Amino acid sequence: MLDKLRVEVRLRTPWEAADLGFALLREHAGAAFGVFAILALPLALALTVALRSTPWLTPLILWWLKPLLDRPVLHVLARGTFGDAPGILGTLRQVPRLYRRGLVAQLLWRRPSLDRGLLLPVWQLEEPDGSTYRARRQVLLRRGRSHAQLLTVTCFLFQALAFPLVVALLAYFWPAGGTELLDAVFGGRGERIAWLDAFLWFVPTLAMVAIEPFYVAAGFGLYLNRRVQLEGWDLELAFRLLGERARKLAARGLGALVLAFLLLAPARLQGAPPPEEPKQTLKAPPPRKAKAELAEVLKAPEFATQRDSWHLELREPVKPENKTSTPWTPPRWLLALPKVLASALKWTIPVALIALVAFFVWRNRKLILSTLGEREPQEAPTQLFGLDIRPAALPRDIPTAALALWDDGDPRAALSLLYRGALAHLVHRLRAPLGPGATEGDCLDVAREALTSGAWDYFARLTRTWLGLAYGGRSAQAGDRDLCAEWGGHFQGRGS
């Protein structure tokens, strides 16, 4: 039976299931609404005529009789689910059979139930007996009961809204004005309008015709989803297909094995080559022809771009008219205002510019001062990294003094003296640009520029040796003594 399903079944949330009911109703809108209207409208007319003196009773009774009208709608939807929805006539022919069972209960004690939408299909389509029904009801309502009740309340509100809605709509368009209409409808003061009253008493019925099939459909959607949930309809459909495929694959697998054996055995015996298939080559058409073909293809309606553009235009273009009315003359202060503003601007702009420049200068004063200061000669430092390099603090004949210190057994002091002397030479004689913050490495870099290459090699060796001795914890080598002798060849002391 499930293979006849015309509805895509899968697990949905209850609200989506209600919308599935709407989709189903839309598919069978003609039959469902048609049957409902054909049954409801004559009934409403009859009741209106019969209850002329108490017109408020008509909508009330009709509202209570809704189960009577719901049944054919549900019949259409239920049959439509399996793809054989009857037309209006077919449904009408079925009506007596549809009313055969369960109608009394539905009209009496089951009428006020808020779960009505969800249980309607149980009452009508499943028709269970006492104890079965109670069990069934319990199972169905275990999940999604609140949705069914909210659905009932919401649809009731939709129908109840119809009356004020129609009155408001009429009030907007009432020729004599909306308040007049409201008076005529609600107030005692105005003149009552007979046809308006009759029409307004009919509005709830019309709203019912419009909304009730949606309610039945949404309830049916909830019911359907619950069945899918409880019975796994979608699983059954998918499993049937998969089982079929598995069976076919198994059969084909066996068949293929037998076939392969039959075919391959003789072939291998005879050693015949497999038959070659004729080669098929897809030849591209020549470029010019291709272009023509392309144009032909692009002419097809699938590739066309059609655009409707709408814009409003005046039927008669507006002509410039001579205005007869006196133009508005602004007050005097308003006329003077531009002049005042202009003269104010004349002074404010230069002042603002000057202020801006001043601000800019003040803000960057450090940068400006430092660029100015660079031109002044730099004062030679008196000491570098803690070493005193004032010429006055050094002996006249540095190499001899260093040799003497070395021979006294103080190579550290000797090298220190040599290094200081070299630095003093760099700073004071060659005017090397060394600031007080320079490091030994800076000195080497600066010396590369200032000294000849032989002198620089010596200076580098001296620096390395001194650093090793002073900070590296290295002891003096005998070869380092040559440094004292070579010093004089590259540097000059104070005196020499």
Add this chain to the structure above:
Amino acid sequence: MIDTLTRVETPEGVELEFSPAGPVPRALAWLLDAVIRYTADGILASLLAQLGRTGVGIVLIILFLMEWGYPVIFEVFNGGQTPGKMALGLRVIREDGAPVGWSRSVVRSLLTTADFLPFAYGTGLTAMFLGRRFQRLGDLAAGTLVVHVPPRFQPLWAAGGPPEAPFPLPFPLTQLEQRAVMSFAERVPLLTRERVEELGDLLEPLSGARGPEGVRRLLAIARDLRGQA
């Protein structure tokens, strides 16, 4: 086949499916939002009323901002969901599936006025009942949809006891078939035992067994497919 889905094809050729939400959940979401909004309005107004005339001015500004900004702010910053829509599992998206931006959300929100006419959202409800994708006028103008948020991923049913021996598939399954087997494993607790075995028997060609043993093998397959130990 009758379905709730609307399909959108992206420029990359990917087909996206959305399920537009009908008037019933949307009306309920609106009701919930209205309750939240007016409660907040009331609390703020009663607090600010202490400030006298200044307070009244501030309250009026806040009322204006709440009325027009509430849906927009939530829709833009909360993935298209106001609190009411979150509760009902709804979401606002663009017609092409992208998130709603400022402009569309503002258009939607402003046109609630048109949907309200003549009274109590009469136009909006009528438009929703008539349209295939349940769009009110604001949605039509802004090019937006209100869709159901798809249900969450459910854990596989823990069969109880230690994990069973895996069962090798005799042939590879298509994506739809895999989904069906996994969905079966998820929904075993919702179905009766008899129905579970009935469904399992349908796949006898695959599992090679009927009854409880067949179901056990299918559950093992599902666990393998999901990569769950």
